[in-house]
Amino acid sequence: STDMAQDRATATRLTTWRRPPNHETATLPVPFSTENGTSPTGEYIWHYQNTPGDTWDYTSTQHIIAADLEIDGRMRKVLMQAPKNGFFYVIDRTNGEFISAEPFTKVTWATGYDENGRPIEAEGARDKEKPWETIPSAYGAHNWHPMSYNPETGLVYIPAQGVPLVQSTDPAWELNSHKPMSTMSGMGWNLGYLFNAVAPEATPFGQLLAWDPVRQKEVWRAEYVSPWNGGTLTTAGNLVFQGTADGRFIAYNAATGEVLWQTPVGSGVVAAPATYEVDGVQYVSIAVGWGGVYGLMQRATERVGPGRVYTFRIGGTAEMPAHELSDRTTLVEGVPYDxxxxxxxxxxxxxxxxxxxxxxxxxxxxxxxxxxxxxxxxxxxxxxxxxxxxxxxxxxxxxxxxxxxxxxxxxxxxxxxxxxxxxxx
The missing domain is CATH 1.10.760.10 (Cytochrome c-like domain)
Known part of the structure; x- marks a missing residue:
């Protein structure tokens, strides 16, 4: 894969870099602070690879949260991540040591991780002889919508999702060719795959998951009508805020998941909220607008409107703007064709x-x-x-x-x- 090719190129440039045989971490023999896990020199200290030999488009560019957690009776300085592949990772940020990884949603490409931090791939996970439906799909169990961590509750709030996708090998594919039925080849894409030539068996879903990173277990969840919901914000006031694909902005009790407040905002939300204080008053702002790779083709609201920034406070009195019903509801009719x-x-x-x-x-x-x-x-x-x-x-x-x-x-x-x-x- 491209990721592995980049790894090899990096290894060639960094001649003092040592790759362990099992390829789960790498270290350099240079001084660095184990107190904060950073190097004053910018030297390459360690890496951990979530999905070695990735062929499923499971990028690991999703958000990484630093926290100090008590695990097995001692405090650990950790990094937490919930990337596209469906596992929640806890890694020691001082040395790259693997601590734990557990699925936060349904996963079919691997059955778990071994003690060395290597995935245990499911039988047939790389079988491409016939159409395959890997879960999570390339859309990811968690994509770029930010997750958040509340040190008071000890929970991470993840915008989790499932977007079904069946892939199959494109027998007609040739590099840089424009061929009918070769997916997006006319736009210069070189995928080599066909998509949903066979109907998926899974159904789409969206969830807000409250996840305990120490016990590696779900504590509560909110179910949504669609994938591709907004990023999360959690506050010291025991709240979690999130915008949704179906056009709502919601505040939850961070500990229990109880819905405390919500308001319609007209369009789907993919951004994360922000909170701030001015003259002793707390405000919460959210950028409302629909898009992203899933949002190009699908929506979960009947109403549409321009992108807007909404700001809320306790006791706010401004009127909400009007939203128009979408006119994309009637199938086109009457155009002549052969x-x-x-x-x-x-x-x-x-x-x-x-x-x-x-x-x-x-x-x-x-x-x-x-x-x-x-x-x-x-x-x-x-x-x-x-x-x-x-x-x-x-x-x-x-x-x-x-x-x-x-x-x-x-x-x-x-x-x-x-x-x-x-x-x-």
Whole structure:
């Protein structure tokens, strides 16, 4: 994988770096402070690898929280992380020693971790002979939405989620080629995979998990109607704040999970709140707006609105702004097309449009419109959008360099044909 290639390149540059045989930590023989786990020189001290040989897109770029925890009768200076792969990690930050890792949600790629901090991979976890549905998917059990830690409750508050995805090897894939049905190849992607050619068995979910990092156990949870909920904020006042994909801003009791207060905010929330004090008054602010890789194609609110920053305080009296109902509710109808163009239109769509606009009429359109719910005028003028750059100011690229007017006709046939097929259902 790219991550491992970067590791090898780093090892080549740092000639004094020693890789242990089991590859779980690395150390340098240079002085550093074990009191705070930092080096005054910037030298490479240690590393721990969550997912060796990653082939599932389980990045470990998610938030890392430093804390002092009493574990097995002694205080440990630790780092805590809940990356995409579904395990919650506690690592000694002074030397990289593995302490524990336990799944905070359903995991199928590994059964656990051994005493050396190595994952115990499940049988068939790397089998790519037939379509596979690994849990968590590449969307992650926890993505970039921040988690938070409350030293009073001793709990970490994780925006956990499940986004089902079935992958299969793309037999037609060639490097830097633009081929019908090769996923997003027209946009220069080199994935080599097809997605959801077989329907997933899992169902999507979103949760707020209160996690005990010492016992490595869930203490309470809040269930949501959708994945991709906002980051969390916890305060000394025993509160947890979170915005949700279904357009709410909620305050929970940090110890019990009881909902203490909530308000509608019109659009889905992916950001984390912030709290601050001015002249003795505490405020909580939240940036409300919908997006991100999942939010491009899906949404969980009926209402839409521009991105806004909301600020709340006890006793606030400002009126909430109005929100409009989404008009993306009626499948497009009446655009003429040749039925023989639907199948080739599918190939063009998968290789150029899928990851932004989703499946027509199946996805409902998030930050980017789902074309199955287009106005008929949009489809009949598709050449203006696709070939002439009518949407460049909104981030829609032009495709005239590699799509023809004939292929645009096929795209229209696929979109309208799919809407027609879905309408009776």
């Amino acid at each position: 039925a023989d163009d639907v199948a080739p239109g599918l190939g063009v769509y998968v290789s150029n449009c899928l990851f932004c606009h989703g499946v027509p009429g199946v996805n409902n359109g998030g930050a980017i419109p789902n074309l199955g719910y287009s106005d008929p005028v949009t489809l009949t003028n598709a050449d203006a959008w696709v070939l002439q750059g009518a949407g460049i100011h909104n981030g829609m690229p032009r495709f005239d360099a590699h799509l023809s007017e004939r292929e645009v006709e096929q795209l229209i046939a696929f979109i309208q044909g799919t809407a027609d097929a879905l309408r009776p259902k």
